[in-house]
Amino acid sequence: xxxxxxxxxxxxxxxxxxxxxxxxxxPAPSVLEARWKxxxxxxxxxxAAFDDTYAYxxxxxxxxxxxxxxxxxSVWTADVRTIWAPAAGGGRVFVAxxxxxxxxxxxxxxxxxxxxxxxPLA
Numbered sequence: 001x002x003x004x005x006x007x008x009x010x011x012x013x014x015x016x017x018x019x020x021x022x023x024x025x026x027p028a029p030s031v032l033e034a035r036w037k038x039x040x041x042x043x044x045x046x047x048a049a050f051d052d053t054y055a056y057x058x059x060x061x062x063x064x065x066x067x068x069x070x071x072x073x074s075v076w077t078a079d080v081r082t083i084w085a086p087a088a089g090g091g092r093v094f095v096a097x098x099x100x101x102x103x104x105x106x107x108x109x110x111x112x113x114x115x116x117x118x119x120p121l122a
Contacts, residue, residue: 036071036072037072038067038072038074040057040059040065041059041061042059042060042061043059043060044057044058044059044060045058045059045060045081045082045083046058046082046083046084046085046086047085048085048086049085049086049087049088049093050069050088051088051089051106052069053068053069053070053106053107054066054067054068054069054075054088054106055067055069056086056088056093056106058080058082058083058084058085058086058095062079062080062081063077063078063079063080064077064078064079064080064082064086064093064095064104064109065077066093066106066109075107075109076108076109077109078104078109078110078111080095080097080102080104081097081098082095082096082097084096084097084121088106091105091106091107092104092105092106092112093105093106093109096117096121098120098121099116099117099119099120099121100114100115100116100117101114101115101117102114
């Protein structure tokens with residue numbers, strides 16, 4: 001049986017254009033236009049997280065992958081097993097895995113810190 005793969009699409013949407021001191025409303029597009037697509041090597045384990053630069057996808061193999069929003073290119077992967085969606089912000093990616101919370105550098109995937117949780121996540 002062949003391996004299933006997941007494809008992620010990135011779409012861009014422009015709502016308004018600012019010109020001088022006034023905003024010019026643009027008509028809402030009826031269809032989003034795909035900017036890029038990428039096929040992941042395996043299915044996601046949880047929904048992706050996003051910041052201004054990357055999409056962070058937890059994969060079923062125990063990896064966390066960072067994809068550049070600009071072009072879909074894989075920027076880094078880290079060994080992080082989770083079934084919960086990561087959270088991103090402030091240059092960090094936060095991942096809960098079992099009985100600990102980890103913080104990774106958003107640009108490199110390097111672990112910044114980890115801390116045990118009082119109780120394992122259910």
